[in-house]
Amino acid sequence: MSVTAVAADQSVCAPLPVLGRDVTVPLVTGGEVTYAALDYAASAPALQRVWDDVAAYAPYYGSVHRGAGYLSQLSTDLFENSRAAVAEFLDCREADQVVFTRSTTDSLNLLAAALPAGCQVFVFETEHHASLLPWGNARVTYLDAPRTPGEAVTTLERALADRDPYGPALVCVTGASNVTGELWPVRELAAAAHAHGARIVLDAAQLAPHHPVSVKDLDVDWVAFSGHKLYAPFGSGVLAGRADWLREAEPYLAGGGASRKVARRADGGVDVEWHTTAARHEAGSPNVIGVYAIASACKALAEAGFDDLVAREQHLVAKVREGLAGVPEVKVLSLFGDEAPRVGVISFVVRGWNSSHFAAALSAEYGIGVRDGLFCAHPLVRTLLGGDPQDVGECGAPDGGTTSLNAIRVSFGAGTPDEHVDRFVRAVKELVRDGARWKYRTEDGRCVPDRG
Numbered sequence: 076m077s078v079t080a081v082a083a084d085q086s087v088c089a090p091l092p093v094l095g096r097d098v099t100v101p102l103v104t105g106g107e108v109t110y111a112a113l114d115y116a117a118s119a120p121a122l123q124r125v126w127d128d129v130a131a132y133a134p135y136y137g138s139v140h141r142g143a144g145y146l147s148q149l150s151t152d153l154f155e156n157s158r159a160a161v162a163e164f165l166d167c168r169e170a171d172q173v174v175f176t177r178s179t180t181d182s183l184n185l186l187a188a189a190l191p192a193g194c195q196v197f198v199f200e201t202e203h204h205a206s207l208l209p210w211g212n213a214r215v216t217y218l219d220a221p222r223t224p225g226e227a228v229t230t231l232e233r234a235l236a237d238r239d240p241y242g243p244a245l246v247c248v249t250g251a252s253n254v255t256g257e258l259w260p261v262r263e264l265a266a267a268a269h270a271h272g273a274r275i276v277l278d279a280a281q282l283a284p285h286h287p288v289s290v291k292d293l294d295v296d297w298v299a300f301s302g303h304k305l306y307a308p309f310g311s312g313v314l315a316g317r318a319d320w321l322r323e324a325e326p327y328l329a330g331g332g333a334s335r336k337v338a339r340r341a342d343g344g345v346d347v348e349w350h351t352t353a354a355r356h357e358a359g360s361p362n363v364i365g366v367y368a369i370a371s372a373c374k375a376l377a378e379a380g381f382d383d384l385v386a387r388e389q390h391l392v393a394k395v396r397e398g399l400a401g402v403p404e405v406k407v408l409s410l411f412g413d414e415a416p417r418v419g420v421i422s423f424v425v426r427g428w429n430s431s432h433f434a435a436a437l438s439a440e441y442g443i444g445v446r447d448g449l450f451c452a453h454p455l456v457r458t459l460l461g462g463d464p465q466d467v468g469e470c471g472a473p474d475g476g477t478t479s480l481n482a483i484r485v486s487f488g489a490g491t492p493d494e495h496v497d498r499f500v501r502a503v504k505e506l507v508r509d510g511a512r513w514k515y516r517t518e519d520g521r522c523v524p525d526r527g
Contacts, residue, residue: 250282
């Protein structure tokens with residue numbers, strides 16, 4: 076569908092209200108402009124609805140699972156109801172557990188700590204570091220970047236069929252790339268994993284804010300995501316899925332809340348009986364406000380309707396891609412090609428520009444916040460840019476140079492107004508045509524305006 080056709084479609088919903096939508100920022104060229112937050116893939120702005128819900132609860136904050144007082148009981152109910160709301164949002168199976176963590180990274184490290192002895196892990200080199208790096212205590216097979224969804228499935232099938240010895244195995248895969256925004260064939264990869272006796276965990280950090288995620292429909296064993304990408308602040312995350320490996324593993328953290336019973340032995344030692352529920356891996360006082368914020372965001376997105384949210388986002392994706400396609404110097408990064416479905420995450424490079432310089436100019440001269448670098452996905456960006464796999468890359472702006480192994484990422488979502496992407500496209504065209512209006516220098520590896 077063309078941009079014009081989408082724009083004319085009255086079913087495209089308005090952006091959801093988010094915090095910071097009216098914030099103004101100074102420009103180096105003088106004056107101020109409303110900030111265009113186009114770095115949703117790193118941290119999305121909090122929904123106003125989430126902030127209001129948290130503010131309404133804050134005076135009633137109390138300890139969870141620890142107190143007999145009214146506020147403690149109220150907070151405990153809110154905490155556990157939030158767990159149920161997340162399970163509903165993810166369409167979990169009845170026996171699944173929802174464990175609250177700090178982030179996607181924390182969730183996947185928790186699962187890595189719960190792997191049974193001898194477990195083999197299979198992960199594509201295209202993963203975010205949160206999915207690529209936690210498996211140090213397991214035997215890990217890193218799979219080359221596929222160039223089609225079908226190739227991803229056949230690559231995984233071949234690797235699983237060839238594993239030796241045959242035993243417990245886990246596949247870790249993203250739902251949507253944090254670099255290209257492309258959707259991965261999760262359902263097909265899950266079927267391939269299960270056909271070869273393996274389990275699969277879905278990194279939904281970039282998928283859950285943009286698309287409905289159904290554990291049942293995708294048939295994944297676990298799903299992990301972060302609140303700060305789902306329009307919820309306060310440093311919280313989720314690991315949801317099968318209970319057995321989590322129940323049989325040592326607690327992720329040892330301490331209060333994870334323990335059901337602790338007693339001294341006659342020999343002076345301590346015997347501990349650990350919980351078998353999600354509490355087993357939630358030791359310490361939990362981030363109640365963060366958990367409630369996630370639940371509020373889940374409810375807000377579900378009530379807004381993902382069909383409408385997806386339609387609006389695809390309207391914005393079409394605008395950005397059409398605008399960038401009109402600039403010959405711009406190369407959009409992609410694994411699966413132009414026709415691949417994707418969320419609102421697009422990375423690109425500009426011929427003749429260092430990416431850090433370009434991103435700095437977008438911010439300083441236009442009030443547009445994007446991201447530059449390797450996006451915590453170094454192997455993937457190297458592959459897409461044709462770099463040497465052993466090259467450490469360059470995340471900042473080299474002194475006096477115009478090239479480096481990095482890229483620019485623009486990302487958006489449910490709170491993004493049309494004006495922000497229109498301004499972004501216009502700014503890209505102007506910078507490529509006219510150059511930057513200001514001088515820049517490198518400071519601590521970052522390209523910043525030279526203020527003399």
